[in-house]
Amino acid sequence: MSAFFETPQHPLKLMVALLTCGAVSLAGCMVGPDFTKPDAGLDAVQLAPRPELASVIPMSEAAVPAQWWQLFNDTVLTALQGRALTGNLDLQMATERIEQSRAQLGIAAAQLLPSVGANTSYSREAISENGKFAALGAPSDPGNFWQMGFDASWEIDVWGRARREREGAAAALQATVYDREAARVTLAAEVARTYLQLRGTQAQLDIAQQNLSVAEHTLGLAESRERNGVATRFETTSARAQLATVKALLPELAQRRNAQMNALALLLGEQPRALDAQLRNAMPLPSLPSRVPVGVSSQLAHRRPDILRAEARLHAATADIGVAKADFYPRIGLKGKVGLEALDGGDLASWDSRFFSIGPTVYLPIFQGGRLQQRLALNESRQKNAALAYRKTVLRAWHEVDNALDAWGAQQRRHDELQVAYEQNKQALRAAERGYQQGAADYLSVLTAQRDLLDSQTRLNDSATHATLTVVNLYKSLGGGWDPETVQ
Structure with missing residues (x-):
């Protein structure tokens, strides 16, 4: 307009x-502004790590898979994802919010239709013998009064107030749908992240057990050498201290493993320890995908449900401006009534007992104390805030994708270097143990080599875990975990 x-x-x-x-x-x-779909401007996103962090595993422009976790080829993870979709309570609450928004849309749409009601009444009446009607000669004897009929009213939506309300309610419904899909993306990422961390913790427990065996073997060797007089008490006590240090890692790692299994159970909507029997036994950390499809940047805004949610909220806020502007104008409607009334119930069947009324109604706001102006200002401010929220959501998405790509490349390169360090530390420990057994080296070199090996194993396992987690973060940032084509 x-x-x-x-x-x-x-x-x-x-x-x-x-x-x-x-x-x-x-x-x-x-009245009011029509909504125009904003330009996300995400075509400029570079879907590759920076050159200095180029990844070893190639990326392709193939579409982002809805069930991206299947790239890990882990049947347990796939099963957990399926159970989370049906059991997660946050996802169920998001679904109920959709039903609430759908009901709100129905309420808003109903304003465009006439309203019809039926009524029936009976009363026994008597006028005052000293009243004005008695003075005019009306009889004061008690009598019955019967009435039945239909009332109908319809506000003609001349200025589009009801249509704007329906438009805003439809946009709000879309926002709740995308809110559920955003929750689905987050849930898929959290299940995968917690599961991978659990496997990483179990791998660290296995490393600690291996180092425990090494420390026990070294202690036995030191005690034997002390008994034979070729080693000092320092070597024996140092070996016992190293053994205790390794043992101290076990309860902490076990507690972390248990907490991660409980975290997974909570994501699935189940009780604590519900997954212990299934997940307690250690399994290898899933290997990295052999290929990483990332799609094209022009589809990023369409794949991110949080961006679509922010867009829908902006649409709803724009429609609210039209509702506020329409309140300045007259409300025009039609109102009618038809029915029967009589003093004797037996006369209700007579055609002469009919009555009806029909006519237009007009309501014109003249003075509202500034309420309408302030409501319009409020809705305009909310629309501007929604526009800023949309821009912030888009910018945050861009940052998340860029950071996830760099982290993906960096973790691969870090893992390769830590693999070399681990192999070298393993060879160093073997050389130190041989030298110690032959008397060519002191125990300090063995102790140092043990600590270096334990440290490098821990770092390598953490790197392998973080590398898989960067895949999770990457697909979360790309909007993986739901299918945009299934949401209308």
């Missing part, structure tokens, strides 16, 4: 506009 319709303080113009809209088309006049 032009600015002409946004100046309710001109009565003549208002009447002309009213007559014009009523004569041309009741559905043609809608």
Whole structure:
């Protein structure tokens, strides 16, 4: 609508506009701005790590898989994802919010339709013998009064207030749908992240057990050498201290493993320890995918449900401006009544007992104490805030993708170097143990080599775990975990 319709303080113009809209088309006049889909500007996103962090595993422009976790080829993880989709309580609450929004849309749409009601009444009446009706000669004897009929009313949506409300409710419904899909993306990432961390902790437990065996063997060797007089008590006590240090890792790692199994159970909507029997036994950490499909940047805004949610909220806020502007204009409606009434119930069947009334109604806001102006200002401010929230969501998505890509490349390169360090430390420990057994080296070199090996094993396992987690973060940032084509 032009600015002409946004100046309710001109009565003549208002009447002309009213007559014009009523004569041309009741559905043609809608005040307030029409929603325009914003440009996300994500075509410029670089879907590859920076050159200095180039990844070893190639990336392709193939579409992002909805069930990206299947790239790990882990049947347990796939099964957990399926159970989470049906059992997670946050996802169930998001689904119920969709039903609430759908009901709100139905309420808003109902304003465009007439309302019809039926009524029936009976009363026994008597007028005052000293009242004005008695003075006019009306009988004061008690009598019955019967009435039944139908009432109907319909507000003609000349200015589009009801249509804007329906438009806003439809956009709000879309926002709740995308809110559920955003929760689905987050859930898939959290299940995968917790599961991979669990496997990493179990691998660290296995490493600690291996180092425990090494420390026990070294202690036995030191005690034997001390008994034979070729080693000092320092070597024996140092070996016992190293053994205790390794043993101290076990309860901490076990507690972390148990907490991660409980975290998975919570994501699946189940009780603590519900997954212990299934997940307690250690399994290898899933290997990295052999290929990483990342799609194209032009589809990123369509794949991220949080961006689509922010867009829908902006649409709803824009429609609210039209609702607020329509409140400045007259409300025109039709109101009618038809029925039967009689003093004797037996006369209700007579055609002469009928009554009816029909006619237009007009409500014109004259003075509201500034309420309408402030409501319009409030909705305009909310629309601007929604626009800023949309821009922030897009910018955050861009940052998440860029950081995830760099982390993916960096972890691969870090893992390769830590693998070399682990192999070298393993050879160093063997050499130190041989030298110690042959008397060519002191125990300090063995102790140092043991600590270096334990440290490198821990770092390598952490790197392998983090490398898989970067895949999770990457697909979460790309909007993986739901299928955009299934949401209308």
